[in-house]
Amino acid sequence: MRKSQLRIHGRVVSTSLALCLAAPVFAQQPGGTDVIWQDRGDAAALDLVGGPGGADRQPGTNCRFIKESRNATSPTFDVDDEHGATWTVKLGEEARSETAATRLLWAAGYVVDETYYRPHIRVRGMPRLARGQEFVSDDGIVIGARLEREPASEVSNHWSWYENPFVGTREFNGLRVMMALVNHWDLKEINNRASDPVGGGGQYGITDLGATFGRTGNSFGRSKGVLKDYTEATFIENVTTEYVDFRMHSRPFVLSVFNFPNYRFRTRMESVAKRIPIADARWIGDLLGRLSAEQISDGFRASGFSPADVEGYTQVVMQRIAALNASEPLQRPLPLAPQSDVTVPSVVPSVPDTDAARCLDSTCRQVPRRETLTAIGLGATYARAILGGFEQGSGIGGGVQVTSANAIPALTLRATALTSTRLDRRLDLEAFFPSIGGSRNHADVWFSHVERDTDFFGIGPRTPTDLKTQFAITRRSYQGSLYRDLADHIQGGVYVQVMNTGTSRGRDTTDQPIDDSFASTPEPLPARWIPGFRSTTQVLSYGGFLAYDTRDNSIGLTRGIDIYGRIASADRLGTHEVLADYGWFEGELDVQGYAPLGSPRTSLLLRSRGLFKTPKGGGRQIPFYELSWLGGREYLRGYPSYRFRGNNMLLFSSELQQTVYALTGVRGVDLFATGDVGQVWGDARSSSDLAIRDNQAFSRRNWHSGLGGGLQYRHSRSIAVRVEVSRSPENVLTYVSLSRGF
Secondary structure (H helix, E strand, C coil): CCHHHHHHHHHHHHHHHHHHHHHHHHHCCCCCCCECECCCCCHHHCCCCCHHHCHHHCCCCCEEEEEEECCCCCCEEEEECCCCCEEEEECCCHHHHHHHHHHHHHHHCEEECCEEEEEEEEEECCCCCCCCHHHECCCCEEEEEEEEECCCCCCEECCCCCCCCCCCCHHHHHHHHHHHHCCCCCCCHHHEEEECCCCCCCEEEECCCCCCCCCCCCCCCCCCCCHHHHHHCCCEEEECCCEEEECCCCCCCHHHHHCHHHHHHHHHHHHHHCCEEHHHHHHHHHHHHCCCHHHHHHHHHCCCCCHHHHHHHHHHHHHHHHHHHCCCCCCCCCCCCCHHHCCCCCCCCCCCCCHHHHHHHCEEECCCCCEEEEEEEEEECCEEEEECCCCCCCCCEEEEEEECCCCCCCCEEEEEEEEECCCCEEEEEEEEECCCCCCCEEEEEEEEEEEEEEEECCCECCCCHHHCEEEEEEEEEEEEEEEEEEECCEEEEEEEEEEEEEEEECCCCCCCCHHHCCCCCCCCCCHHHCCCCCCEEEEEEEEEEEEEECCECCCCCCEEEEEEEEEEEEEECCCCCCCCCEEEEEEEEEEEEEEECCCCCEEEEEEEEEEEEEECCCCCECCHHHCEEECCCCCCCCCCCCCEEECEEEEEEEEEEEEEEECCCCCEEEEEEEEEEEEEECCCCCCCCHHHHHHHCCCHHHCEEEEEEEEEEECCCCCEEEEEEEECCCCEEEEEEECCCC
């Protein structure tokens, strides 16, 4: 080989060696390598109050409204401040949890947005928002706001948890652990952003961490920023010799398998927290372990949580970090934080957003009859309008409520006067004790006076329609209940009621008098036989209840589960104007499910309700107006209200709802289809007539069904204008109501 060739080969070899040796240097130059984790240096020096932006880049105090976004899950709009910075403002349940999560992930070395939480901000030029107006006052004060700095103009894209440049690396596995540590259940690609990933030097980060610090699960059970849920959630699910699995539930409700793409998409999210090498889990645990408890508390404190919540969240996070750093990672749920020192946070103190808070502040009752009245503010502290208040058959009811609000410590007094479109009347006087020996215990004592007319067709599942008549009822009752929040969404208690009830003929004189209603039956039944008619009865009843309610109306159609059970005993008091002795046992079970089918725009509603009453021995009876019943918009559509009466009833209802026009996250127009089937059976009287006995028996021939559909406009979380038509073998009936369904 000639010398010139040797020189050329030598230059090639030396150049190649130089490039190989220089490659690591080039890889560390800014803009040359994609980044998902950065070394923050001395952990003790990190400021979790300022977070990723620091104290020097906080938003200003003089903001100007730019535009509202209607695409995000939470109410969102943009503002700019006096420094020229643009911020995205998020309101609602994600505001606090997202601010806290960004600080914790940033401290661990991961890329997040610059976020700050403000209890209130003033925004100039604030219009009426399509969503989140309840967080805005008339003078432009916005409460409970998370402000996120608009990123610098640059090319960005979304990245996948399953395909990215870091799969298999220690840093990426550490990020997977962080998702489990903060219980982030919304692991969609749209929540991940990479800046300029094509050209190299991209920053791979998480842009939406609002669905954190609650419980993972399907749309029925998951939550955001609920300390009690986060405290009780299992962290480490399983450990092998090589890997650790963290608890991450995302699998949708089983019925949503019909939307298979979404079912598969959500189910796959669970794998993000599974099969993480133990060494990588300990690595991220060691990084987090360098943070002090005070620093972690600073992150939650800067996110607007109350002192008790800060303490509770800090304790659970420290427990989870300790589990990662344990010589043998835990294979069981972490110990719970002491419940006596923990309170469940509300998103914005002045705007309670949970069902429990709304019920305590409004007019929800579980016993003796379960009802929720809708309260509407009138701009006055001590008065508000009320919708509802009557069982079906009274038309649309409403009125006004006067309340002492917070004027009397530990006690709220309320007076409510209601009427309906059919001129029924109701008056309630109430004393409510929101906290008895602790915030979980409540008591309610009230007097109620009701006057209304209703229809009567007879007793049994096959009474003919030509026996229809009307009667009036006047009832004065005294009730008291004591109940406790046993756990999140679970409530139980006891109650007692004294009822003084009188009946008479109704106002509708076109119906035949009830005295003659049964003149043509095989065995005539004069009015004096009907238990409780044209008499004044006094009955003492007492019992207990248990309720589990996860219903959520915050976005789109209702989702969740509602299970209610009650048992009671009733006995007569004093003397009666007729020879009748009243006494019975009763049990009630009502199970309702609201299953989203792929999105909040489609929902399947299923209900099963049973009410069972048994007369006590010695020939004791049940007043006819206390019998179980079916018929009407709420209980067996396609039939008149109270069409069938008997000792027992069983009802199955279904409804498929589809949003056809979404105005906001709450408001929208829906189409729905309905189907109901039910039966009543059982009667205290005995007879040798086979037809009468058959009319009282539980039989496959005694089922009644109705099919229908309609249109509803959802105006708010509790109010909807609803028109539906239902057809049964007897009738085609139209119902108008202010309801979102059963």
